[in-house]
Amino acid sequence: MKKLLVAAAAVAALTAGASPAFAAGRDYVWAAGSSTVFPxxxxxxxxxxxxxxxxxxxxxxxGTGGGIKLFCSGTGAGFPDIANASRPMKKSEFDACAAKGVKDIVEIKVGFDGIVVATDKDGxxxxxxxxxxxxALAKNALRGGQFPANPYTTxxxxxxxxxxxxxxxxxxxxxxxxxxAFVELALEAGARKFPTMDQIRGDNEKRFKQLADTIREDGAWVDAGENDNAIVGTLTKTPGSLGIFGYSYLEENMDKVKAAKxxxxxxxxxxIADGSYPLSRSLYIYVKKANVGVTPGLKEFVAEFVSDAATGRGGxxxxxxxxxxPAGQHDGQKQVAANLPPMKRPAA
Structure with a gap:
């Protein structure tokens, strides 16, 4: 009996000291998040x-928010090693990670993407x-110095x-x-073109964001889920409609849809690369440094992601x-992937 107890204690000690992936039986990398970064x-x-x-x-x-939320929900094999994101991590998300013991997060920029406003090719x-x-899209759009329920229909x-x-x-x-990103790059930027809105932003940024960021709910905007290919399909079936999605989906469907200027x-x-297109953005992956060397293949997967063959020019x-x-930035991100310096707490 004594030998059995000693053996059980030894197994428990080994399990306690084992990697989360080993203890839970996960022998693969897990990434979750952005539908844009997904492909x-x-x-x-x-x-x-x-x-x-x-x-x-x-x-x-x-989705970026859903992926980061799951990523930040805890440590160990029950949560993703990587969060894919089509915007930078927010301060509130970073703090949520820290509250759950998720620390030493590594931010790696992997490239650029543009948000397109598209319609059916024959439209x-x-x-x-x-x-x-x-x-067109703000719930309460500026009109005559007031903010009524959006009156525009065409x-x-x-x-x-x-x-x-x-x-x-x-x-x-x-x-x-x-x-x-669309809200920031299109709606907020558009709102600031009006002196009244720009003045509100200077006086009360929270009020400005409430007015600029809240999208109308009267049917003019339709939440179409995280599947951008589904939006492409909808445009071909709904004449006159517009869709918002990442540039990569436009490139894949040039025979079906076209983009607005x-x-x-x-x-x-x-x-998009030179920033002259107003709806351009950076894409990221966020990595739990604590899982490197624990989740089998994590470091190698990250290295593949930032390799010249994958994200380099012509990759x-x-x-x-x-x-x-650009080549210099790409080389810098390869160094980040190699050395894994933890990111600083975001400013906003």
């Missing part, structure tokens, strides 16, 4: 598995200003030269990083629509 992460996972012979990582499309051509997008009510189609936009839900600039790889992710970082 890139999936391709990296496929190449990683083929090159290493290890089990392919699990990649989930939950009308659109050329928006950011202020058009704000006026695009030609908002801007001269815009088509007379009704305002119907299919876009990502609140958990999506694409939506967060924003502030006179069309979304292309060049205009296989560029073929999928990722806009590569």
């Amino acid at each position: 890139f992460s999936t391709r990296v996972a496929e190449n990683f598995a083929r090159k290493t012979g290890m089990k392919a990582p699990k990649v989930e499309s939950l 009308a051509d659109y050329s928006f200003k950011t202020e058009h997008l704000y006026l 695009w030609d009510q908002i801007g001269t030269g815009l088509p007379g189609n009704r305002i119907l936009v299919y876009g990502p839900p609140p958990t999506s990083g694409t939506r967060d 924003v502030n006179g600039v069309a979304p292309t790889a060049q205009t 296989y992710l560029q073929d999928r629509g990722l806009i590569p970082l």
Whole structure:
């Protein structure tokens, strides 16, 4: 009996000291988050598995907010090793991670993407200003110095030269990083074109964000889920409608949809990379440093993600629509992946 107790104690000690992946039986990398980063992460996972012979990582499309929330919910094998994100992590999310013991988070920028406003290929051509997008989609749009419930029903009510189609936009839900970025780059930027709104921003930024960021709920905007391909499909079936999604999905569906210009600039790889297209953004992965050396293959998967073959200029992710970082920035992110310096707490 005494020998059995000693043996049981030894097993318990070994289990307690074992890696979370070993203890829970997870022998693969787990990444979750942005629907925009999803196809890139999936391709990296496929190449990683083929090159290493290890089990392919699990990649989930939950939206940036949903992925980071799950990532920050705890440590160990029951939570993702990586959060894919189409915007930077927020201070509130960083603090939520810390509260659950998730510390030493490594931020790695993997490339650029643009948010496109698209319509069916055979539909009308659109050329928006950011202020058009704000006026069309804000729940309480500025009109005559007041903020009534949005009264606009067709695009030609908002801007001269815009088509007379009704305002119907299919876009990502609140958990999506694409939506967060669209709100900041389109709605907030458009709102600031009006002196009244810019003055409110200077006096009370919280009030400004409430007015600019709250999207209308009367049917003109439709939350279409995290599946950007589904939005593409909807545009082809709903004449006159518009969709909001990442540039990579535009590239994959040029035979079905086309993009509007924003502030006179069309979304292309060049205009997104140089920032002249107003709705350009950076893409990230967030890595739990504590899981490196614990989750089998995690360090190697991250290295593959930032490799020249994947995210470098001419890499296989560029073929999928990722806009590569400039060479100097790309080399810097390879160093981050190699050395894993923990990120600082975000300012906002």
